[in-house]
Each structure stands twice: as structure tokens, then as C-alpha cells.
Amino acid sequence: MNIAIIGYGKMGKTIEEILIERGHTVSVKLNRKPEVDDLKNVDVAIEFSNPEVAFENIRTLIENKIPTISGTTGWLEHLHEIIELNQKKDCAFLYGSNFSxxxxxxxxxxxxxxxxxxxxxxxxxxxxxxxxxxxxxxxxxxxxxxxxxxxxxxxxxxxxxxxxxxxxxxxxxxxxxxxxxxxxxxxxxxxxxxxxxxxxxHTRKGFAFGAVLAAEWIHGKSGFFSMKDVLGLD
CATH class of the missing domain: 3.30.360.10 (Dihydrodipicolinate Reductase; domain 2)
Structure with missing residues (x-):
């Protein structure tokens, strides 16, 4: 798959390593809000930014019908807006407070x-x-x-x-x-x-690996999901 990483810090770089190991292509790496031109041919976006910009990042991704995995915390007062937008766009969104x-x-x-x-x-x-x-x-x-x-x-x-x-x-x-x-x-x-x-x-790799599994799982789906869905824990 072609993956966009939104938030290319320490976690984003660890996610990139695992994606490449598993045969995926990291086609976009951004430390700013994604724009329409950034999202051409993107199959899934993985968003690990910061609380101040996460909502706008995610909203832009969903508006452009990009299935999105987000692990950014501290913005959940806006989660209901993202869930409603995701349903309207018939897109896929998965939020996890922790992907380990x-x-x-x-x-x-x-x-x-x-x-x-x-x-x-x-x-x-x-x-x-x-x-x-x-x-x-x-x-x-x-x-x-x-x-x-x-x-x-x-x-x-x-x-x-x-x-x-x-x-x-x-x-x-x-x-x-x-x-x-x-x-x-x-x-x-x-x-x-x-x-x-x-x-x-012990390391960031556990979080990063779970985010990659979630990205692989969500491809081709629509709806609002959590890691319970990915791991079959419900």
C-alpha cells in the first residue's frame, strides 16, 4: 500500500521503518496539515502529530476520503465531529489511545x-x-x-x-x-x-507495530473502529 505519515517525528520514523520492512511504500511524510495534492494515490494515512493540529489533520484526511489511523491524544473533545464526518463521507477512521x-x-x-x-x-x-x-x-x-x-x-x-x-x-x-x-x-x-x-x-516499536497492523486491517473498510476491532477483542 501507499501510506501517508502525518507527523514525522520519532514515532513517525519508527512507523516508517516497520512499513518498509513489511513491503509498503511511504509516499508522503509531513509535519504540516496535508493538502489535496499530497494525498494523490494514498491508500491509508497514519496520523501521529500533536493535540493542537490533530483535529484539522484528521478532518482534511477524512474530507478527502483517505482511510485514517490516528494515535494522537489530547483532542478528543472533537471526536464526535470526526465520527459524523467519517460517516457522511463513507470513509474509515480508527482512533487508538495506544496501539501496542x-x-x-x-x-x-x-x-x-x-x-x-x-x-x-x-x-x-x-x-x-x-x-x-x-x-x-x-x-x-x-x-x-x-x-x-x-x-x-x-x-x-x-x-x-x-x-x-x-x-x-x-x-x-x-x-x-x-x-x-x-x-x-x-x-x-x-x-x-x-x-x-x-x-x-520498553521501546516505541510496540506502538508503531500496532499502528501498522491497524493500517493494513482498515484498508478497504468503512466505519469508525478501534484496536478492539483489529484484534478481534469485542
């Missing part, structure tokens, strides 16, 4: 544990994420996805950054440390013990 295969399995484990622990209110929930200092948004999209997975399977109603104002709120602690690709921990804490599940990323 391990993290998506971790999401499933998190939801199952939340459902089990909902029966035991004596355990208080805490969520912590650690990322490299270049990450602009906090908390991470992955941490938000973990919190939502807990909320959907328990009596919790919301999450707050660095706050625990009531038993119904999940506090998320976000730390930024040099050269940390990503670590997420969900803790259930009681007076007598603690139960924790943790995912630790």
Missing part, C-alpha cells in the same frame, strides 16, 4: 479486574502513568482509556487529574520523566493489601 498489542490486552484485563473488584468497596482505586518529558498532554490517552474501562464496569463516575474528591472519582497521577516510553499502573488499595496491574513499554 500488549496495552490493548492490558485494557481487557483492566476491565475484567474492575468488574471483579466492584464487589469490594473497601479497595480504593488509583491510576498512575509515567511518560517521557516530550509528551505534551496529561494524563495520557491510555490512562484515560483505563479510567473509562473502570467506570464502565464499576460504580465510579469520573476521573480527575491528581485529585480524589470522592469515592466515585478515580484519581490519575501523571509523571513526566526523561526517556520513559510509557508505564501505566492500576492499583486497588485496602488497609490490608494492594492489588496492582502494570504495563511497561
Amino acid at each position: 498489542l500488549g496495552v490493548n490486552l492490558f485494557f481487557e484485563l483492566n476491565e475484567r479486574l474492575a468488574k471483579l473488584m466492584a464487589k469490594y468497596p473497601e479497595y480504593k482505586i488509583e491510576l498512575e502513568e509515567i511518560h517521557h518529558t516530550q509528551k505534551l498532554d496529561a494524563p495520557s490517552g491510555t490512562a484515560i482509556s483505563l479510567a473509562r474501562g473502570i467506570i464502565e464496569n464499576s460504580d465510579k463516575t469520573d476521573w480527575k487529574l491528581d485529585e480524589s474528591i470522592s469515592d466515585e472519582i478515580i484519581p490519575i497521577k501523571a509523571l513526566r520523566i526523561e526517556n520513559v516510553p510509557g508505564m501505566h499502573t492500576v492499583s486497588y488499595i485496602s488497609e490490608v493489601d494492594t492489588i496492582e496491574i502494570t504495563h511497561t513499554a
